[in-house]
Amino acid sequence: xxxxxxxxxxxxxxxxxxxxxxxxxxxxxxxxxxxxxxxxxxxxxxxxxxxxxxxxxxxxxxxxxxxxxxxxxxxxxx
Amino acid sequence: xxxxxxxxxxxxxxxxxxxxxxxxxxxxxxxxxxxxxxxxxxxxxxxxxxxxxxxxxxxxxxxxxxxxxxxxxxxxxxxxxxxxxxxxxxxxxxxxxxxxxxxxxxxxxxxxxxxxxxxxxxxxxxxxxxxxxxxxxxxxxxxxxxxxxxxxxxxxxxxxxxxxxxxxxxxxxxxxxxxxxxxxxxxxxxxxxxxxxxxxxxxxxxxxxxxxxxxxxxxxxxxxxxxxxxxxxxxxxxxxxxxxxxxxxxxxxxxxxxxxxxxxx
Numbered sequence: 001x002x003x004x005x006x007x008x009x010x011x012x013x014x015x016x017x018x019x020x021x022x023x024x025x026x027x028x029x030x031x032x033x034x035x036x037x038x039x040x041x042x043x044x045x046x047x048x049x050x051x052x053x054x055x056x057x058x059x060x061x062x063x064x065x066x067x068x069x070x071x072x073x074x075x076x077x078x
Numbered sequence: 079x080x081x082x083x084x085x086x087x088x089x090x091x092x093x094x095x096x097x098x099x100x101x102x103x104x105x106x107x108x109x110x111x112x113x114x115x116x117x118x119x120x121x122x123x124x125x126x127x128x129x130x131x132x133x134x135x136x137x138x139x140x141x142x143x144x145x146x147x148x149x150x151x152x153x154x155x156x157x158x159x160x161x162x163x164x165x166x167x168x169x170x171x172x173x174x175x176x177x178x179x180x181x182x183x184x185x186x187x188x189x190x191x192x193x194x195x196x197x198x199x200x201x202x203x204x205x206x207x208x209x210x211x212x213x214x215x216x217x218x219x220x221x222x223x224x225x226x227x228x229x230x231x232x233x234x235x236x237x238x239x240x241x242x243x244x245x246x247x248x249x250x251x252x253x254x255x256x257x258x259x260x261x262x263x264x265x266x267x268x269x270x271x272x273x274x275x276x277x278x279x280x281x282x283x284x285x286x287x288x289x290x291x292x293x294x295x296x297x298x299x300x301x302x303x304x305x306x307x308x309x310x311x312x313x314x315x316x317x318x319x320x321x322x323x324x325x326x327x328x329x330x331x332x333x334x335x336x337x338x339x340x341x342x343x
Contacts, residue, residue: 018130037133043143044131045175050168052175070130072172074142076112077127077158078102078244078271078293 013065030058033069044073085321088289090266091182091214091235093152095122098283099313100154100268102126102293106302109145115296116146119306124151125184125291127158128173153177154216156184161197163187163204170208183208184238184270184291186218194244198225202232209233218270223258230265237263238270238291241282245294247274250281260286276305276312283316284324 012023017033024033030053034040046053047070053061063069087094100123106112116124124146132139146153155173157166170183187204189197196219208215209232216236217229226237239259242248249272250256260267266288273279273292282290290313299305337343 018133020133039131042131043141043176045128045172047168047172052171054175070172071133072128072176073131074126074153074155074176075129076103076106076142077156078104078125078291 013063015063015066016068018069018071024063027062027064030061030063030069033063034058034071037071039071042073044071046071085317088266090216093182093214095152095289096120097122097310097313098289098317099279099309100125100289100291101296101306101309102156102291103142103146104293105297109140109142111302112142113145115302115306116151117306118303118310119296120310122152123154123291125154125156125293127156128169128176148177148180152182153180154182154184156218157186157204158188160187161189161200163200163207166200166204167207167211170213171211174213181212182214182216182235184216184218185234196220196240198222202228205229205232205234216268221252221255221259223255223262226259226267227262230263234265236266236268236288238268241269241272241278244271245298246272247295247298248272249274249278253281253285256282256287257285273309276308279309279312280316280319283313284319286320289313 012025014021014023030046049068087096088098097120099119099121101116101119101121102125103112126142157169160166160169166185166187173183174181185204187197187200189195198220201219205215205217215234216238217234218238219225219229221239226239229237239256241250268289268291269282269287270291273290273295279290296302296306296309
């Protein structure tokens with residue numbers, strides 16, 4: 001059981017998502033990540049490792065272990 | 079007979095705006111109040127901030143861009159909260175993606191969180207990078223005529239000096255330096271920050287500013303929608319007074335009623 005857990009941990013990957021560590025099985029695309037967060041169709045913008053990933057590329061962009069992802073939206077401000 | 083006043087629209091980076099009042103969307107009670115105040119202000123340009131999306135919370139929570147439609151208003155994303163040129167540039171790129179390529183931004187790079195005073199070194203660096211990347215940059219800055227000119231030289235499409243500290247409501251603390259900026263500017267000059275009440279906005283416009291940007295003065299008034307309407311009229315009145323060219327100041331009195339024909343003459 002413990003061995004399985006270790007194997008599982010090795011198979012999972014970790015990213016930084018809006019500054020917090022987040023774990024995933026496999027390597028989801030950005031579109032899958034957005035969907036899993038319930039944010040599909042929302043007005044958001046995404047940066048991976050400090051580079052913008054245009055909306056048109058979300059389905060093609062696969063996250064990798066260690067990636068740093070920022071998901072932002074508009075809020076009130078002056 | 080009335081004389082019609084021919085005013086040109088405010089033109090920033092080739093975009094034409096009927097209103098010279100620009101408003102923010104922060105500090106309101108809710109989006110309903112935000113939308114009502116902006117409606118009453120008759121502003122065309124509306125600022126907003128870019129922040130991390132709250133993850134794992136209610137995905138159906140209302141979004142600012144549903145209340146303030148990008149099809150109705152010209153949205154002006156700001157870089158509030160950025161203390162370095164790098165963060166400001168990243169924020170502008172995120173905003174451009176958020177708004178499907180819309181490239182008009184309000185650049186502000188702050189020096190510290192107590193004064194929110196602009197860090198002009200970082201602001202100048204960010205302005206240069208952003209202009210080279212194709213952004214139209216309206217820039218918040220100190221009321222320094224030399225810095226204003228340097229920002230203009232770097233291609234900023236509007237220079238926006240503070241009247242006083244952000245959110246302070248202290249009005250125009252240094253009209254003399256603002257006048258110097260206005261005298262030499264070749265791009266629109268808008269007072270951004272410090273407006274407290276209608277007379278502050280009117281004064282900025284009477285001095286010849288091209289516009290005024292405010293948030294707290296409306297949102298933190300006891301009655302924001304009424305204050306938004308007051309600001310609309312103040313900006314219009316100040317603009318018309320500027321165009322009408324005020325009477326000269328004089329040291330002595332000058333009677334408005336003629337001396338001739340007095341019954342005691």
